[in-house]
Amino acid sequence: MQPMPRANWKGYLKIGELVCPVALYTAASKSERISLHMLNRETHHRLKRHYIDSETGKPVERDEQVKGYEIGKDEYLMLEPEEVAAAIPESNKTLTVSDFIPCNEIDDLYFDKPYYLAPADPRAGEAFVLIREGMREQNVAALAEAVLFRRVRMLLIRPEGVGLIATTLNFDYEVRSASEAFDEVPDMKIKGEMLDLARHIIGTKMGTFDPAEYEDRYEAALGELVKAKIEGRPIEAPKARPTAKVVDLMQALRESAGVKGKKGGRAAKAAKQPAAAKRKAG
Template sequence: MAARANWKGYLKLSLVSCPVQLFPATTSRERVSFHLLNRETGNRLRRRLVDPETEAEVEADEQVRGYAVGKNEYILMEEGDFDSVAIESNHTIDIETFVARDEIDETFLDTPYYLAPDGAMAEEAFSVIREAMREKGVCGIGRVVLYRRERPILLEPRGKGLVATTLRYAYEVRADEEVFEDIADKDVPDEMLDLATHIIGRKMAHFDPKQFEDRYQDALLAIIDAKRHNRPVKSAPAAKKTGNVVSLMDALRKSLADQGKGEAKTSPAKAKASGKAEEGGGKAAPKSPARKKPASTSRRTAARSSGRMRKAS
C-alpha cells in the first residue's frame, strides 16, 4: 500500500519553487496494540466526553476548544479561528538558511518525513535544490505548519528526495545542566580507560537496524498465541540481579576475558574466510598501528583549562 502524503504545498528557495508532498517516514502499523474491553461481556468500550456538572454526554458538534486564561475561565476557539491563521508556512516551505549538519544538536530533532516533488513538472526545480545542497554539503532550514502548529524543519538530501525532520523549539529542550550538573568529576585512571576502550573497540560494528528485534513485542505475541490456542502461558525467567561491583578494575578485566572467550569460537564464515586467505598465499593481515596511550583525565582537563586561560589572557 503506497504511503499517503499528509501535507502538500511548495518548496521555495529564493525565486525558485516547486510543488512538493510530505510523507511520514515512520509507521506504527506493525506495532502490537490493544483495545479496552468490558471484562464481563467482552464488548469493546467507547469513550464519551461528559460535562462534569450536568453529567450529560456532549456530542461532537457541541465540543469546542478553549484556552485557559484563569481558573474556569477560557477563551473559546472556533474552527474558523484556526483557519484564519494565514501564514506562508501553511502552504510553503521557504528555505531560510543553510547550516552544516554537525551543527544540529540531536536533542532538537523531532519527527522525520520524506519530501518528494508533486508531479513530473516539479522534478527539475526540486532536483536543482537537492543537488545544490548536496554539492555544498549543507542542510536547509525552513518552517512548515503541521497539525495546527508551525515547526522549524530540517531538509537533507537523501537519494532522489529529501529527508525533512521537524525540529523542537529552544523552549522545548531542557538544558543538560539540569541533569548533569550534580555528577561528580572523576579522575579516570589510565589503566581503566585503556581496558574500557579496548572492550569498546572489540564491540565496534556498523549500524544495522534490522539486527534489533522487538523482544518485548515478540514475548507479548507469544502470550497472545498461547491464550488463543488454550495453551499454558510460560512465565519469562526472572532477570538476573546484578550484584554490587566490588572492584571496577576486576569487572573490566573479566569483561575483556569473557569477550576473548567468545571470539575464540570461530564462526563457520570466519573459518571459511581464513581458509581463503591461506589459499591466497597465507599472507597475514597487516597489523594495525600501535595505539597511542591516552593521557589521563586529569592531564587532559588541565590542558583544556590551560588553553582557556591562555585565551582569556
C-alpha cells in the same frame, strides 16, 4: 507494483524564486505496533471513553465540552472553539527556505519527526533534482518554515539517496537544559589501568549500526501471546532475567575485559600497548 503511499502534506518547496511542488510522506510510523483495546471483562464489549465532571461526577456531553487554560488552583480561563481556531496560523502550503547550514550543525536533541520529501508532480522532477544535487554538492541542509498540521514548524531538509529527508525540529523552549539531568555528575578525572581497561572493552565492542539486528522484544512477546491465545496453546511464563549486581568498578572492568587477578593481565597490557607504542613513536 506497490501503490503510492498517501502523502501527509502537499505544498511547495520555495528557495528564493525557485518553487518546486513537493509532498511529505511519513518516514517512521508506529501504526504497525500491536494495538490493544479496553474491554468489559464480563461482556467482552469494547469500552468507550467519557468525560466526567470532576466535581459532580456526571458525564459531560460533547457539545458541552470546552477547552480551558489553568490560571490558578482550580481556576481556568475558558477558550471558545472559534477563539482557538482563530489562533491557528493560516497555511500557504509553502516550505520556505530561510537558510542553508552545514549538515551536522544542529544537535539531534532538536530532531522531532522525519518525513520523506519527494516531488508532488512528475513535471517537478528537474527542479527537485537541481535542489537536491545543489545541496549535496555543497554538503548543506536547508532550514525551512511551514504550517504543518495546524502548527508553525521548523524543518531541516537534507539530501538522502534520490530524495530529501525533512525532519521537523523542536523549538528551543521544548528542549530541556542538560544541566537538569547532569547537575550531580561528579567532576573527576579517570586515568591509569581503569581507563586502559575501558578503552580495551570499547575497542572489542566496535561495530556498525544495522537497525535490522535490533528487535522490539515487547512487541514480539505481545505478538506471540496473541498468537498462542488464538491457537489455544498454553501461555508460558517469561523467564526472569537475572538482576544486575552492584560490584566493584575495577572488578567489573577486569571481568568485562577478561582480566583475572588483582593486577590485571594480558588484556590490560594489550589495552596499554597502543598508548605506549604511540609515546615511543613520538
